[in-house]
Amino acid sequence: MKAELSAAAKGAAGRAAALLDAVPVPQDVPVPLVDEWRWWAAKQVQGAIATEEVMDKDGECGLVLERIARAAARLLPTWEMAARAAEVDRVLKLVDQAHWAEGWIHQFTGRGRRPTAAEDLENIGFVLDAMLAGWSQSAARAVAENRAHGGLAPTTAEITRSLTRAVVSMTDHEVFAPIASYVRTYRELRLPVVLDGKGRYGRLDVVIWIPHGPDIVVEIDSAPSAVSAGNLAFARDVGAFATVGPFRLGRNPGD
Incomplete structure (x- = not known):
């Protein structure tokens, strides 16, 4: 059937x-x-x-x-709809798709979000850096061990899934402990910006919402991407903490 x-x-x-x-x-x-x-x-x-x-x-x-x-x-959406969604959980539902509400507010008003304390940005950078370093080391060891036993190199899709899980788990870090129950993570949120040649709206790989702090926006690519760069630039201008992770785990036996 x-x-x-x-x-x-x-x-x-x-x-x-x-x-x-x-x-x-x-x-x-x-x-x-x-x-x-x-x-x-x-x-x-x-x-x-x-x-x-x-x-x-x-x-x-x-x-x-x-x-x-x-x-x-x-x-x-109206400005009121976007503002209400941003206050609740940062997600605006349009056409059965989840959109980044802050992006729509930016489109309506042309303004970014309120400035974030330098200390908060430093803490986010510290946690994200530690998480990515830990993931890259453990992932590289796992790939090397697998290759040593005749296994195949991981596919791009497998690496992306692994890194995405690692990014999402960042909120388990002790820095977030006091607000852990309020932090929300989203995957594939759409945003109201389109680069040349794109018909439908793009998507953000991972968005982490922190109460009273900047959203963390992460794009994960195996090679430089103009689309991801445009998404991150838009997110940065709205007030998010934007970052991109270009990782390569050896595809050749000697890597």
């Missing part, structure tokens, strides 16, 4: 696009956000068409289109 539904959904792409063309979208919504909505909406409509065809659920497409139209009508 799952395979049949998937095939029917793929075959409905053209019909879904035609139905979406008829859904009104406010004129003042940024193009990337419309692209994001359309990508999400197309999946919903294709699934609804497939459900009607394969499972004989008449009316499913109409219900989905109503939901999509409601989402389109409230695509552009």
Whole structure:
């Protein structure tokens, strides 16, 4: 049944696009956000068409289109929505996707967040540096041992997952102990900035929210990335503590 539904959904792409063309979208919504909505909406409509065809659920497409139209009508967040989201947990939900609320506040007002005490930034830098150093040493030892026993080099995806877990676990450090229960971590938060050539909004690999402190924004790449650099520059201008981790663990037997 799952395979049949998937095939029917793929075959409905053209019909879904035609139905979406008829859904009104406010004129003042940024193009990337419309692209994001359309990508999400197309999946919903294709699934609804497939459900009607394969499972004989008449009316499913109409219900989905109503939901999509409601989402389109409230695509552009207000300043109040962004400010409220930033106060609660830093996340703004748009088109069923989690966005970095501080980024939208910056877009609305052009202002960054309040200055952060130098001591707080130093503490964050110290913890992050120690965490990355510890991870790189333990990971390198693990890779060397695995290679010595004839194992394959880790894939980029495996390294990324390992480093992401390490970054997220940074909040277990004793520096965060007094506020540990209030700290929140997020992966793949979207942000309202698009570099040339990008249609939909980019994503931040890891965002760590610290009460009364700067958000920590981390981009993880295996090589220099103009997109990540743009994301970090945007985050920095909004007031976050931005950092990038370019790590290479040997792919050749002698590395």
